[in-house]
């Protein structure tokens with residue numbers, strides 16, 4: 001019987017609960033998308049064979065629970081992984097911030113040679129993406145004094161223009177009153 005694959009690699013998906021790891025894996029292995037969120041308990045895995053540069057690569061992809069309480073279990077799988085897929089949700093800023101923690105756990109528990117890749121999931125929710133808003137918030141914070149000054153002088157200007165308008169209107173009214181007499 002022909003060999004079904006040449007090499008077997010283990011990949012591990014990591015990221016906060018709800019970022020969409022299970023959905024992503026099902027989409028990849030079964031071409032299906034089930035929108036329900038049933039939190040993974042501990043770990044689960046799916047297999048798929050790929051042909052890369054003429055090599056039949058069987059990937060065993062471990063889907064881990066993002067919930068904190070399973071981390072003692074999931075960490076036991078790190079050392080056997082050859083690749084890590086970090087996943088965050090582009091609409092959820094904490095899921096991006098927590099990547100630093102996921103990455104430091106990988107540094108601690110996974111082999112040195114482990115390959116890493118980062119995926120920002122839920123790209124269909126582009127309008128709710130948080131990173132660009134956050135970047136704009138940070139720039140605004142950094143330039144807060146200039147912006148306040150600018151807005152302050154704009155207010156002064158508008159107030160002055162308003163007063164001038166008021167004064168002009170008053171002059172016209174006074175003029176009309178004079179004429180009417």
Ligand SMILES: Nc1nc2c(ncn2[C@@H]2O[C@H](COP(=O)(O)OP(=O)(O)OP(=O)(O)O)[C@@H](O)[C@H]2O)c(=O)[nH]1
Pocket residue numbers: 015016017018019020021022023024034035036037038039040041064065066067121122123124125
């Ligand atoms: N809009 C959108 N929602 C998604 C996408 N992928 C997953 N979701 C939703 O995100 C929620 C969580 O998905 P899961 O795959 O269960 O999340 P998980 O990361 O495996 O969560 P844990 O098992 O708790 O670690 C579900 O309600 C999905 O419908 C996506 O690409 N776009």
